[in-house]
Amino acid sequence: MKLLTVHDLNKADSLSFTFEGSFDATQGVERALTPLVDALEKHAEGWMPTVVKSGRKRKYSREAVWRALEERRDEYGSIIGLYRPENPAVSLVFNFILTQDESSFHSRLDLQPLHFFSGVDACRTLVAVARAWAARYSVPYASAHSIADEQLAGSPCFGRKERDARRDGFDKIYELFWLNVFGPKLVESVGRERMLSTPAHLVEELPNGSVLLVLWPTAAEFASEEARVAQARAHVHLRPDLDFDTVLRKLRERSAALVPVEPRFHPDVAPFLSRLPDEFAISERQRKIAELNAFRPPVPEEWLPVAHPSDVEKPKRVLESYGDLSEGLVAALHTKVPSIMDETAESLTDLDFYFWRDNFPERYKRELIDSHTAPALGAYLGDVLVRRLGGTWVLRAKMEESQVRVGKRVWLPFLRARRYMQSCRSLLDYSLTQFFHEVERYRP
Template sequence: MKVLSVHDLKPEDSLLLTFDGAFSPQAALERELAPVLQALEEYADGWMPDVVKGKRQRKYARAAVWKSLEEDRDGNRADLGLYRTEWPALDMWLRLWLPPRAPDLGIMLTVKPLSFFAEAERCHHFVELVRAWASRYPVTYAMAHSTDDRALAGAPNFGRDDETEYRDGFDKIYEVCWLNVFGPKLVETVGRERMLSTPAHRVEELPSGSVLLVTWPSAADFASREARLAQARAHAHLRPDLDFDAVLRTLHERSAMLAPVEPRFHPDLAPLLSRVVDRAASYERQRRIAELSAWQPPEPEEWRPADSALPPDVEDMESARKHYSTLAEHLVALLHTEVPSVFEATPESLTDADFYFWREEFPKSRLREVIDEHAVPAIGAYLGEVLVRNLGGRWIPRQKLEEAQVLVGNRVWLPFVRARNYMRSRQSLLDYSLTYLYRIAERHRG
């Protein structure tokens, strides 16, 4: 069974749930945790896990859950994962802390995409699931919300350092999410009467003394103006020390950062920039699209008019060309596993190489002397070979590599100079991309 990872799907938002509660250490573990699975089986509307993963992977069944927990128990801790093999993707994690530590039940789940929760009825089922868990297990704090919006809000640190966040947790109302369960301590901090009078889609006191609060019927609609207004009203009500207009303004700013942006990339670099965007975290994706749509690559300067070409200054022209070919093979040897197309020496292989070097942050992640002595000559030679093979170019050898030229039409190009500029920084990999020089040379070949 191959599970569908949330990372297998295209970069987009997801629904995140975190649940931190407690359970009785006196009862048998299977009996004590059965309500977790009972609620999951009853309310997981269209996203029920079908795979249990502990030390090994099994088809979902309660017996498989108990077996996996038994296998994965390590001292006073046990963990397991729950997944799906079909869309939508599910990544669910169950963690138990056992005596002598205070018994703790931690649940984290991600369902992707968030758009799966556009229907109010499906969202209602999800709320009932969390309500069932929170009614059965005393909860400190639980929430469900857009993963992207949570990231923009600065969760879970909310401006604190890691040590403070770990020590204090969610000790006051830093944020109001689409779905919230505030434990008794938080309720008393705010005031039970104030908590229960919060303007929201649903506010319910649970048997444990916790309060369930849902701001809006649909989780997927969290960024709409109406949903943001409801979220701001609830937050400002629970935190009267905050300014309502400032809270609402911040929420609208986050919505604007997540609003879809139509890509308008430079046509020569669209295949490369689309892949660069796909590497961005989904909450940064739209901003990155806007930035790269506005960005224009600098016109290549690594060329001369053909009538200004430097003449060859080597004794053996053929030996010099073979040397360039050998240098280019060094790049093939370096990249062939990660970039198989490099064997083909095509324009597409240049784009693949551009993306590889950018993804690896190559100018920063490798030693500068290694880059200058080995990578730059190999990249320059490879670029030159692609110009020769695909545009009918011709090497004009020179003793100094940086003076070596490739004649294409009415221009000579300086591939080794381009390679040196290219390897200055991560941004230079885009500003001086191999792909863009090739496309400009292609347009000027006559």
């Protein structure tokens, strides 16, 4: 049973609902938190969690929630997760801070895919949960919105230093999202009359003085032109100091940044480049794909039309030393790059990705890279050319001059490896993946 992870959430856009509430736990935690699960069981139609997880996984039930809460409880509080592995996938994490006075909780609901909320009825279910929680628990501010667009908006700091954002929270209307819950303090700072007259799909005053505001009928259409206009109008209504045209322009720019870009990577490096976009924040993904589409690696120059003859007296010993270097690289990386043991084109692509994701040339000392990693990688690369493309070593006393003959050309794997390890940019310009495919074209 696979549960939704942080990595999964970065693969595609999701709806994220964050809520911080306070409650009185003196009459018992179970009693105080029952409204949370009441609202879920009553309203979360189609996306109700089915798994409760603390130290172990259990099928969802109220009893399972209370047992998980106690299992993870310590002097500071408790943290539990409710999940749904089926489509739509759900991750709902509760972090409870339990004190003798006023207790509190922070919850984050992530639901994927976002297009589950393309229908009005599905959106009503989340609005109903938000309404029930906000009416029962004191909350300064809560919101539900696209994760990708939240990132583009700068949430949760909104241009502030992190320490200031933690201290002040959402103390003024920095941004409006698809669903918003404004606590009484924030409502009064804006003006209750102004807040209740906001042009939006739903504006509802709750019994405890909070205001629930939903900008548009459906969450999944947040980036449409109509939804963005509505968002800008509501924002400048609540913040008269803002200019409508400026706000709308920025919202349109965010929408444009999220328009899907079809990957069209250079074929020689596509196996490598296709892995990179998922490593960037979901909000940056399309821009990065466009940049990688435009990337054209330099044509490999690490080859000679005619081989320099071998000048070593004991070729067997030299080959053994290369084998030792290659085996050392395999021993060092086989747990992080399991395919390295196979010595295939795919192994080279896996190494490209590993070195790039690890920021290897910038992270480790240059002396170590130049004296050990690059030579070991050159030996390994040469062995792959020999094993997979029928190459033959032409050994030279100076290691960087050693060649592998494939077809009518001789190739310089140690030189390629040295250039490759110069910087993180070099990992792209001199990728092992591209080098292999270039050599492959000259295989007889």
